[in-house]
Amino acid sequence: MAAERADFTDRVCAVIEQLRPGELVTYGEVAAEAGHPGAARAVGRVLRQAEGLPWWRVVTSTGRLVPGNEEDHARRLQAEGVIVQDGRVAR
Numbered sequence: 722m723a724a725e726r727a728d729f730t731d732r733v734c735a736v737i738e739q740l741r742p743g744e745l746v747t748y749g750e751v752a753a754e755a756g757h758p759g760a761a762r763a764v765g766r767v768l769r770q771a772e773g774l775p776w777w778r779v780v781t782s783t784g785r786l787v788p789g790n791e792e793d794h795a796r797r798l799q800a801e802g803v804i805v806q807d808g809r810v811a812r
Contacts, residue, residue: 732756733767740778742801745810747782784809 732755740746746754748761757763761782768776777797780786786794786808795805804811 729755729757729760729763730767730771733764734771734774737768737774737776737779740775743803745778745780745798745803748779749782751779780810784811786810 733751736746736751736754748764749758751764752758752760755764764779768774768779776787777794778801786798786805791808795808798805798810
């Protein structure tokens, strides 16, 4: 089981590391790309624990920013040219 978790974590990190500035994906898209469709919440757990990943390039399926961290999330996205309005990104 631990090996499966490590493999999933590695796949999620690989997907996110490939994102370019201003490029956005949803948690669900990352999960599907990592080979585990439906594991969006698990992607969130990986992002909370992993260091050095551009976590701000991942948003909810509705474009909503990370709850509780909206200000930092918006600031980082806007620095990359992403339009943020009312706590959501324009997709």
